[in-house]
Amino acid sequence: MGDSDHILVDRAAKGDQKAFEVLVRQYQGKVAAVIARLIGDSDRVRDLTQETFIKAYRALHSFRGDAAFYTWLYRIATNTAKNHLIASHRAPLDNDVEMDDVDQVAPQLRDNDTPEKIVLQDELLKNFEQALAALPESMKTVIVLRDVHGHSYEEIARLLQCPIGTVRSRIYRARQEIANRLKHYLRPVS
Template identity: 35%
Template sequence: MRETAKYTDEELIALFQKGDERAYLELVRRYKDRLVNFVFRFVSSREMAEDIVQDTFLKLYTSSHMYKEIARFSTWIYTIAGNLAKTELRKRKRRKIYSIHDMGIDDKEFEIPSDTYNPERESRSAYQEKEIQIAISRLPEQFKTAIILRDIQELSYEEISKIVGVPAGTVKSRINRGRQKLQEILKELKSK
């Protein structure tokens, strides 16, 4: 067992702030998959998701002093990754007149990583993964963030509230409206 594995996230970041690079590596090991999954659902591209998460960890490396113990480490790192993902989406929107919001089911650009495809699960599920991914991408940004953090990353209302910086009641309302909107979009996609 790795020596660093016994520490909490907050203890690890404290160790890294004192210069222990093993603590940094442990934090990367713990969070890289979670963050890649989170950002991938945001930007719909694995390559871009990995790039953003690497930039998140680079920020952790260069700005670890910015972390204060008042917040949980997970909240802090999710906030950085979320902000980078939003910035990237806005940049992409500006660059492309044809945005991912306009894509349909048959668009090949909408990437579903091959290692996640499971025909058996797809047949059991009410919706195809690609449909879900397109529907998520069409959600307004604040609903998208709430839905991904709650229904995909399975974070608590309180944690989402701290990441997004709004009261828990607002988070709940965004989740409620986000799910309804998602359902409408999925019905629309099915009817086409």
């Protein structure tokens, strides 16, 4: 577990709700993405993401720190998605079904997406691709190396032969630029 996760989980388990809030802010996007990939129904992603965090909060005392916090959270998210699939479609799935099995079920469920939802997600991804393409090459390279290929800052610095501070700065500025271009989606839903 990363040091910051360790600090935050420890404090949240002792009743510090602000510490739990920081964990929610940090991981809600990744959790929502995992659930979306599994259930293919964008209307329910938000509810199931919320359910995942509430389950995690209630079970914090049982988290022993043997695995990374996100690994533990990921497991809760996939189980929440699995239970949703079973409840919604009454599929005769064993309760201990592996998520590989759910991966096989989920693509069929994508048929439940309405054209409006598909258009909205397609529109977001199109705007995202445009925002990424509009970045200066130096920023685009570092953020792709980090967020798509998963390289560490040190590896990126070595690959590009620049200081780690430059890598850190470019990654932040790239994210900020993309956030500015996607601000319509980041605002409260009206």
